[in-house]
Amino acid sequence: MDMMQTVHTLTSITPARPWGLDIPNYFWFTGSSAAAFIVSSFAHVFGMKKFKPIAGFSLLVAFVLLVAAPLNLIDDLRQPGRMINFFLYGWENFGTSPMKWGVLLLATYPVLILAEALVLYRPFLVRRLQEANRGVTRAFYKGLTLGRTDLSEEALHKDERLGFILGAVGIPLALCVHGYTGYILGVVHSSPLWHTPLMPILFLASAMVSGTGLLLVILPVAQRFFTTTGRIDKEVMTALARLLGWSIIIDLVVRFFWLTFAVAFNSNERYRLMDFFGYHFHEILWVEYVLCLLIPMIIAFSRLGRRLPWQFAIGFVAAVGVWLFRWNTVIGGQTIGKTTAGLLSYHPHLFGAGSIGAVMANWLLFVALLCAVLLVFPWDEEMDRHYGKELES
Structure with missing residues (x-):
């Protein structure tokens, strides 16, 4: 037995x-x-x-x-x-x-x-x-x-x-x-990438980045094509861009605390984390931090942050960057082997449960539900009440 x-x-x-x-x-x-x-x-x-x-x-x-x-x-x-x-x-x-x-x-x-x-x-x-x-x-x-x-x-x-x-x-x-x-x-004690009391705060800080970025993407589309005036509120877009910039600053500060405590001062698991961040160094540094956080933050506080194309772009890039952070955290944390040396690998399949197709279907469902809800609730009439006839073109 x-x-x-x-x-x-x-x-x-x-x-x-x-x-x-x-x-x-x-x-x-x-x-x-x-x-x-x-x-x-x-x-x-x-x-x-x-x-x-x-x-x-x-x-x-x-x-x-x-x-x-x-x-x-x-x-x-x-x-x-x-x-x-x-x-x-x-x-x-x-x-x-x-x-x-x-x-x-x-x-x-x-x-x-x-x-x-x-x-x-x-x-x-x-x-x-x-x-x-x-x-x-x-x-x-x-x-x-x-x-x-x-x-x-x-x-x-x-x-x-x-x-x-x-x-x-x-x-x-x-x-x-x-x-x-x-x-x-x-x-979760078994994952050195996850096990920190900063994780809820880190998720909340990055959530403000993704949520604000999403609004910067879909709000101008809704105002341009689905309102009676067809005009985009530049003042609100600029305010959202500034909010995105400040959210990125808070996110970066919390990530600094997370990374320094996890890697520099974690005596037990620091070498496993150093292997992980070393393997994903270019992906995390240049894509996630520089392209998706630092550049949008700089643009948000510059003159470019007042222009609609740049506002749309930094909103999209920042939202994608937070999605990549969720990916690197959730999936990456599971690639750190518990009983084996080195890092494990994960490659999502195209179709079926838990696949790329399933995630894309969920996004399409979100778009369909958003369209249905916007048809039911008179959000455009509410905007017209606030704007009147004086929206800037």
């Missing part, structure tokens, strides 16, 4: 990684959602007027990102039916299980975002209800208004107060939704 147990143990040692391409994509989506929500809260909670025209739009982007994100987890399970196990088992370990925290957060956070969106857009939805002719359309918009059709000053003031409360509650909830993903990695 002892011999059989020994053989079973030895055959269970495998270089295969447990997490594949879906997981860094999931981390990217949840982080960008949290950042988009925070940008929306700049207007609703902190009263920053320059972000008010895009507050509702950012809120909808945050909602769609979070709806699409968990599908990466389902795909990574290989058998979608396994998802039910998250809800049925393990609750006795809730206090020490970040994944259980995630179950509640992923169920609560999108509901809060949707509730805030319904409150924010209620006056516009009521007007659509009044203009609707068909019974099905009227029933649909009446459901979205939750039966509240009062447009008096008192009712609008109540909406504003409720939106403030939901936004204030949503900020720590948004931070927790993405912070727990970094927490999941940080508590």
